[in-house]
Amino acid sequence: MNFGLSEQQEMLKKMARDFLTTECPKSLVKQMVSDERGYPLELWDKMADLGWMGLAFPEKYGGTGGSFLDLAVLLEEMGRACLPGPFFSTVVLAGMPILEMSNETQKQEFLPQITQGKLIVTLALTEPGGGYNVDKVTAKAVFDGNDYVISGTKFFVPYAHVADYIICVAKTTNGVTLFLVDTKSPGIRYTLLKTIDGDKQFDVVFNKVKVPKKNILGKEGQGNIQLREVLRKAAVAKCIEMVGGAQQALEMTVDYVKDRKQFGVPVGAFQAIQHHCANMLTDIDTSRFISYKAAWKISEKLPYAIEAAMAKAWVSDAYKRVTKLGHQSIGGVSLMEDHDMPLYSKRAKAAELALGDADFHREVLAQELRL
Amino acid sequence: MDFGFTPEEEKIRQEVRDFLKKEVTPELIAEVVEYSGGAGPVHGRRIIQKMGARGWLCPTWPKEYGGINSSEMVGFIIRDEMTYAGAPVSLVGATMAGPTILRLGSDELKKEYLPRIARGEIEMALGYTEPQAGSDLAALELRAEDMAEARAAARGEVEAEDKGDYFLLNGQKMFNTHAHFADYHWLGARTDPTTPKRHRGISLMVVDLKSPGITIRNMTTIAGWKTNEVFYDNVKVPKKNLVGEKNRGFYYIMTALDFERMFPVGSFRRIFDELIEYTKETKRDGKSLSQDPVIRQKLAEMAIELELSSLLYYQLAYILDKGEVPNYQSSMQKMFATETAHRLADIATQIIGPSGQLQTGSKWAPLHGEAELHYRWGFIETVYAGTSEIMRNIIALRGLGLPSG
Numbered sequence: 221m222n223f224g225l226s227e228q229q230e231m232l233k234k235m236a237r238d239f240l241t242t243e244c245p246k247s248l249v250k251q252m253v254s255d256e257r258g259y260p261l262e263l264w265d266k267m268a269d270l271g272w273m274g275l276a277f278p279e280k281y282g283g284t285g286g287s288f289l290d291l292a293v294l295l296e297e298m299g300r301a302c303l304p305g306p307f308f309s310t311v312v313l314a315g316m317p318i319l320e321m322s323n324e325t326q327k328q329e330f331l332p333q334i335t336q337g338k339l340i341v342t343l344a345l346t347e348p349g350g351g352y353n354v355d356k357v358t359a360k361a362v363f364d365g366n367d368y369v370i371s372g373t374k375f376f377v378p379y380a381h382v383a384d385y386i387i388c389v390a391k392t393t394n395g396v397t398l399f400l401v402d403t404k405s406p407g408i409r410y411t412l413l414k415t416i417d418g419d420k421q422f423d424v425v426f427n428k429v430k431v432p433k434k435n436i437l438g439k440e441g442q443g444n445i446q447l448r449e450v451l452r453k454a455a456v457a458k459c460i461e462m463v464g465g466a467q468q469a470l471e472m473t474v475d476y477v478k479d480r481k482q483f484g485v486p487v488g489a490f491q492a493i494q495h496h497c498a499n500m501l502t503d504i505d506t507s508r509f510i511s512y513k514a515a516w517k518i519s520e521k522l523p524y525a526i527e528a529a530m531a532k533a534w535v536s537d538a539y540k541r542v543t544k545l546g547h548q549s550i551g552g553v554s555l556m557e558d559h560d561m562p563l564y565s566k567r568a569k570a571a572e573l574a575l576g577d578a579d580f581h582r583e584v585l586a587q588e589l590r591l
Numbered sequence: 592m593d594f595g596f597t598p599e600e601e602k603i604r605q606e607v608r609d610f611l612k613k614e615v616t617p618e619l620i621a622e623v624v625e626y627s628g629g630a631g632p633v634h635g636r637r638i639i640q641k642m643g644a645r646g647w648l649c650p651t652w653p654k655e656y657g658g659i660n661s662s663e664m665v666g667f668i669i670r671d672e673m674t675y676a677g678a679p680v681s682l683v684g685a686t687m688a689g690p691t692i693l694r695l696g697s698d699e700l701k702k703e704y705l706p707r708i709a710r711g712e713i714e715m716a717l718g719y720t721e722p723q724a725g726s727d728l729a730a731l732e733l734r735a736e737d738m739a740e741a742r743a744a745a746r747g748e749v750e751a752e753d754k755g756d757y758f759l760l761n762g763q764k765m766f767n768t769h770a771h772f773a774d775y776h777w778l779g780a781r782t783d784p785t786t787p788k789r790h791r792g793i794s795l796m797v798v799d800l801k802s803p804g805i806t807i808r809n810m811t812t813i814a815g816w817k818t819n820e821v822f823y824d825n826v827k828v829p830k831k832n833l834v835g836e837k838n839r840g841f842y843y844i845m846t847a848l849d850f851e852r853m854f855p856v857g858s859f860r861r862i863f864d865e866l867i868e869y870t871k872e873t874k875r876d877g878k879s880l881s882q883d884p885v886i887r888q889k890l891a892e893m894a895i896e897l898e899l900s901s902l903l904y905y906q907l908a909y910i911l912d913k914g915e916v917p918n919y920q921s922s923m924q925k926m927f928a929t930e931t932a933h934r935l936a937d938i939a940t941q942i943i944g945p946s947g948q949l950q951t952g953s954k955w956a957p958l959h960g961e962a963e964l965h966y967r968w969g970f971i972e973t974v975y976a977g978t979s980e981i982m983r984n985i986i987a988l989r990g991l992g993l994p995s996g
Contacts, residue, residue, distance in 0.1 A: 221593055221594055221595070221596065221664065221905050221906075222592055222593040222909065223592065223906050224592065226592075259677050300888070312877055317627070348940075470991075474991050474992070478993065478994065485994075485996070486994050488994055489993070489994040489996040490996060491980075491984065491996060493986065493993075494984060494988070494993050494996075495983040496984075498923075498983035498984075498986035498987045498990070499981075499992060501923070501990055501991060502926070505902065506899040506927065507904070508905065510898065510899060510900065511901065512594075516592045516593065516594050517594070520595075520917075526792070529891075530894070530898055533891065533892070534895050534899065579888065582888050583884070583887060583889040583891070586887035586890060586891045586893070589890070589891070591871070591872070591881040591890060591896060
């Protein structure tokens with residue numbers, strides 16, 4: 221076993237840390253909550269110049285051929301920085317399934333643009349009243365002889381307002397199917413949702429939106445099976461982001477309690493605070509190991525359904541616990557909106573509810589354990 | 592990163608597993624429980640001698656002392672398998688005293704004790720705790736008087752003549768598990784009562800438990816097995832039995848704990864596997880327990896916590912094999928694994944229902960009464976070898992650099 225990163229990964233981590241510290245300070249993150257686009261274009265372009273969008277894609281599609289584990293290193297730093305923008309949706313929710321499920325023509329059409337940061341893509345799966353059960357999709361796609369016509373309402377579609385394409389999950393007569401929908405098509409309407417962390421999530425209504433047959437992603441009617449894989453991988457990626465956030469929340473807390481004096485001593489000298497911090501570190505180390513174990517298995521092309529469910533179940537609860545204890549240890553000042561801790565406590569809740577919470581993944585795990 | 596095992600590691604795991612499948616009997620398991628997880632006098636000693644003959648008891652040691660020069664990872668794998676099978680794994684000589692002798696002991700000590708430990712011929716008992724020295728180990732008072740110094744002082748000399756001399760021990764130890772069936776006491780004693788820095792007056796030594804003047808009195812724990820009070824009344828201990836330098840014992844003990852504080856969760860993976868089978872086979876209101884959504888949630892949570900305990904466990908081997916000393920990580924693993932184990936036993940009794948409290952041997956006792964037994968045992972595990980609270984102190988102070996209070 222080897223619990224450490226490779227030398228190259230350590231370099232990538234340091235580079236990402238330095239870049240995001242300079243280019244994505246907390247002031248920017250807070251400012252972007254009220255920004256219409258939600259992220260600065262210059263930041264997106266600089267990330268593209270660094271090759272981040274193409275990190276885990278093959279060279280023939282403009283990527284650098286890195287592994288999922290390499291991507292994980294980057295995602296952890298993004299979670300630490302609370303990076304706003306469509307990276308996760310474009311690369312993880314859309315780019316990965318396109319790489320794995322699309323035909324060569326589609327790959328040539330989409331991937332070089334995604335890896336260069338020139339195309340923004342997102343995923344429209346969940347529906348009002350529904351969750352992450354991919355069999356329960358109600359959006360319909362009807363074949364009219366030439367095209368598929370999609371109707372239905374999706375929500376929690378990240379960065380739909382800037383997306384060039386949306387992967388829309390809808391049911392044809394053959395079952396659940398994934399469609400690459402050009403957002404310039406008539407009949408698409410977005411409404412911004414007011415989320416806990418101000419992340420740009422949209423309600424998207426598809427009203428008789430025409431999609432050419434060639435834009436079916438993967439096999440018609442087998443989208444539910446393929447989606448499970450997409451969501452499983454995305455859950456692992458989300459966990460890695462969460463580990464980065466939790467780590468930053470802990471460091472922020474530790475720095476403060478070493479410094480802040482009450483009763484004549486640093487509050488970090490009190491056992492109550494020390495035990496809070498010890499519990500935070502325990503939650504983070506355990507979250508890190510299970511998340512990276514899942515990421516490693518993905519990289520090695522080993523079955524990882526058990527680890528993915530374990531990770532999302534554990535980290536969903538653990539990240540929340542970490543931010544709660546962070547607030548509790550720092551006290552009053554951390555409850556102010558201009559403090560950095562609320563960025564993390566709000567993201568912990570949003571991330572918990574994304575891609576299935578702990579109860580959801582414990583049930584998935586129970587199935588994987590053949591209970 | 593690599594979360595897998597090498598083919599060589601898998602091979603030895605399989606060999607150990609096959610061996611244990613043949614050798615572990617119900618009689619052995621019962622004896623292991625009776626002797627607090629240690630190697631009891633009949634079956635326990637027999638199996639650890641067989642393991643010792645294969646070099647599996649102290650695999651990381653050099654061949655000359657009975658090891659096979661293996662990595663720490665292999666040692667951790669073997670212990671994991673031993674606990675899964677129900678073999679004795681609480682081995683003071685092999686996993687606590689022995690490694691310290693190997694690091695710090697004189698050649699004479701090494702030759703005298705290590706091969707016998709590695710062959711499973713002798714066992715030791717930890718002798719740290721005293722009535723007034725629990726979590727605060729530096730408060731220990733059992734007095735080891737350096738008789739050479741005492742006589743020199745009586746003659747008005749400054750320097751003691753050391754040759755052929757001994758320590759004279761007086762005082763009391765408490766909660767010294769294994770003392771009633773071990774051969775030697777791995778003892779922390781106060782050699783300098785005058786120093787204002789309490790940590791600096793303690794020495795570590797090996798004491799033959801058959802020495803005249805030692806009285807052992809049993810105490811019965813909540814888990815049914817026995818631990819002991821050990822009384823020292825003018826007990827003579829040869830000076831060659833001193834481990835490392837005089838008055839440095841406290842630091843040796845603390846460092847040793849970093850190396851040795853770990854908690855394999857094999858036995859709990861076994862209980863978990865049995866519990867899963869039980870929930871599949873047992874029907875309530877016409878449905879298997881395993882179909883109950885609440886039970887599924889609880890079992891999934893335990894599967895996760897066991898996996899995490901295991902990852903924390905193997906991380907220690909990874910750190911040791913890098914040539915580093917686990918620092919806060921051993922405390923974290925001990926705390927997390929023992930708390931997980933206690934929770935598992937608790938949940939197992941709840942899932943079983945009213946029969947969850949039935950003891951081994953009782954009519955209707957499911958899982959051979961293991962849920963009930965480990966529920967009691969869990970209280971002990973979260974306290975002994977450092978309470979969960981002390982573990983959290985260590986994580987905060989050493990892992991995060993928080994100021995000491």
